[in-house]
Amino acid sequence: DTGVSQDPRHKITKRGQNVTFRCDPISEHNRLYWYRQTLGQGPEFLTYFQNEAQLEKSRLLSDRFSAERPKGSFSTLEIQRTEQGDSAMYLCASSSQSFGGNEQFFGPGTRLTVL
Amino acid sequence: QQQVKQSPQSLIVQKGGIPIINCAYENTAFDYFPWYQQFPGKGPALLIAIRPDVSEKKEGRFTISFNKSAKQFSLHIMDSQPGDSATYFCAASLTGTASKLTFGTGTRLQVTL
Numbered sequence: 001d002t003g004v005s006q007d008p009r010h011k012i013t014k015r016g017q018n019v020t021f022r023c024d025p026i027s028e029h030n031r032l033y034w035y036r037q038t039l040g041q042g043p044e045f046l047t048y049f050q051n052e053a054q055l056e057k058s059r060l061l062s063d064r065f066s067a068e069r070p071k072g073s074f075s076t077l078e079i080q081r082t083e084q085g086d087s088a089m090y091l092c093a094s095s096s097q098s099f100g101g102n103e104q105f106f107g108p109g110t111r112l113t114v115l
Numbered sequence: 116q117q118q119v120k121q122s123p124q125s126l127i128v129q130k131g132g133i134p135i136i137n138c139a140y141e142n143t144a145f146d147y148f149p150w151y152q153q154f155p156g157k158g159p160a161l162l163i164a165i166r167p168d169v170s171e172k173k174e175g176r177f178t179i180s181f182n183k184s185a186k187q188f189s190l191h192i193m194d195s196q197p198g199d200s201a202t203y204f205c206a207a208s209l210t211g212t213a214s215k216l217t218f219g220t221g222t223r224l225q226v227t228l
Contacts (some may be wrong), residue, residue, distance in 0.1 A: 093216075108158045
């Protein structure tokens with residue numbers, strides 16, 4: 001499978017716990033995006049990497065959220081001190097700058113439930 | 116501020132019908148307009164996309180119509196099938212480093228037999 005993969009697919013945690021999600025982009029893609037999707041809404045942009053550099057962060061990304069892409073390949077999104085409002089589907093997408101960077105391909109998402 | 120407005124919220128058509136989903140955008144700098152299809156529990160899948168230099172694009176049964184002066188674009192699904200039942204999202208972005216997607220709120224399509 002050469003698509004975007006995400007792990008875990010589902011995560012249930014208690015309020016106050018830390019969680020970490022992983023995204024593996026399509027291998028030749030140098031851009032990686034994180035989005036959050038709540039029920040009945042479209043995905044909302046969180047942050048974006050070009051290679052290992054984090055180029056943009058949304059105001060939605062509070063200081064409890066941190067994302068990394070240390071070697072320009074996979075990325076992790078960590079949420080510290082989770083709150084019930086963090087419950088959502090966290091989506092990762094990747095694209096290739098060499099093709100204009102616009103075509104973004106999404107992974108299956110990680111569904112987070114905070115109890 | 117919602118930069119991409121999508122309608123209708125939901126749509127029911129019979130098999131073979133042509134559902135039409137509409138989107139309007141505010142930022143005139145947007146230059147890439149994709150449509151995504153999403154099934155429950157899955158990530159969005161890219162269906163078709165258009166740039167402002169063309170007014171229409173067809174790929175299989177999917178057609179995008181684009182009206183730059185009105186800042187509107189729409190998705191038409193020809194000969195719709197029950198397997199097309201899903202949620203459809205329009206989106207918009209800029210080319211270049213600021214290529215994040217701004218999504219509409221989605222249209223839930225149901226195609227009945």
